[in-house]
Amino acid sequence: xxFPPRPLALGLLALGFSALIFSRAQAGGGHYxxxxxxxxxxxxxxxxxLAFPASMLPASSWKRMMGELDxxxxxxxxxxxxxxRKITAYLVANAADTGxxxxxxxxxxxxxxxxxxxxxxxxxKWVREHREVPDWEWRHKDVRSKANCTACHADxxxxxxxx
Amino acid sequence: MxxxxxxxxxxxxxxSLLASAGPLEAQLAAYATxxxxxxxxxxxxxxxxxxxxxxxxxALGKPDTPACTSCHGNDPRAAGKTLTGKVIEPxxxxxxxxxxxxxxxxxxxFKRNCNEVLGRECTPLEKGDWLxxxxxx
Numbered sequence: 001x002x003f004p005p006r007p008l009a010l011g012l013l014a015l016g017f018s019a020l021i022f023s024r025a026q027a028g029g030g031h032y033x034x035x036x037x038x039x040x041x042x043x044x045x046x047x048x049x050l051a052f053p054a055s056m057l058p059a060s061s062w063k064r065m066m067g068e069l070d071x072x073x074x075x076x077x078x079x080x081x082x083x084x085r086k087i088t089a090y091l092v093a094n095a096a097d098t099g100x101x102x103x104x105x106x107x108x109x110x111x112x113x114x115x116x117x118x119x120x121x122x123x124x125k126w127v128r129e130h131r132e133v134p135d136w137e138w139r140h141k142d143v144r145s146k147a148n149c150t151a152c153h154a155d156x157x158x159x160x161x162x163x
Numbered sequence: 164m165x166x167x168x169x170x171x172x173x174x175x176x177x178x179s180l181l182a183s184a185g186p187l188e189a190q191l192a193a194y195a196t197x198x199x200x201x202x203x204x205x206x207x208x209x210x211x212x213x214x215x216x217x218x219x220x221x222a223l224g225k226p227d228t229p230a231c232t233s234c235h236g237n238d239p240r241a242a243g244k245t246l247t248g249k250v251i252e253p254x255x256x257x258x259x260x261x262x263x264x265x266x267x268x269x270x271x272x273f274k275r276n277c278n279e280v281l282g283r284e285c286t287p288l289e290k291g292d293w294l295x296x297x298x299x300x
Contacts (some may be wrong), residue, residue: 050249077275150249
């Protein structure tokens with residue numbers, strides 16, 4: 001019997017790769033946050049900045065943010081009510097204290113969900129993780145904003161935040 | 164008589180615009196109607212005026228974004244970048260042929276971006292000029 005060797009090898013490779021992703025995800029080591037999977041959310045919340053993972057903020061945060069899109073950190077990010085409803089549903093279902101708990105719980109240490117924090121970059125755990133980043137690096141012309149995660153985390157679009 | 168002729172010419176060119184019928188053409192035709200209503204002396208859009216709008220440092224909106232080029236870059240055929248580091252596909256239609264096919268999307272971004280740069284919404288004339296500019300590149 002003859003094996004078709006290439007497809008098999010490829011199959012194993014694919015298996016190995018997805019197993020790797022899966023185990024990293026399972027580990028929930030504080031550096032994997034599933035990227036936004038919903039195309040509508042990606043389009044509407046990912047054109048001005050990275051579409052931040054839903055698991056980085058609690059559901060209360062997303063609800064509040066979605067209600068104030070006309071003044072979104074000084075920008076007008078508003079969308080049609082129907083679109084807003086769908087985006088909210090996705091973010092709330094995958095938030096740090098709902099479906100995304102496994103990934104996002106760590107980042108919420110010391111956070112009272114009732115306070116509905118609006119910035120990931122102001123969460124105590126985020127601040128602690130970044131305390132060693134020097135001032136000049138934040139001001140570098142390729143960074144400029146703390147919310148520019150991809151400047152330092154090259155694989156942020158894929159959900160990985162180690163360096 | 165002269166007026167009637169001019170009018171029928173206008174209507175004719177209008178029709179040929181609609182006849183070529185992409186969503187961008189239809190949107191330009193609608194802006195033309197509005198521009199004409201606002202100023203009867205309106206004769207058509209200008210890529211040169213659009214380019215001027217694109218590169219002028221207005222600094223009337225948010226301090227970080229004095230011009231369209233603050234995010235879209237100086238070269239319409241090159242990619243731009245938002246202040247938070249998100250890459251923006253080039254605005255020139257020749258390089259990004261998928262653009263300006265969704266009138267609601269175009270309107271949404273005009274509204275947001277004109278406010279960021281000019282501190283107000285853009286007029287139909289400005290929108291038509293700008294779209295004519297990027298379509299010509």
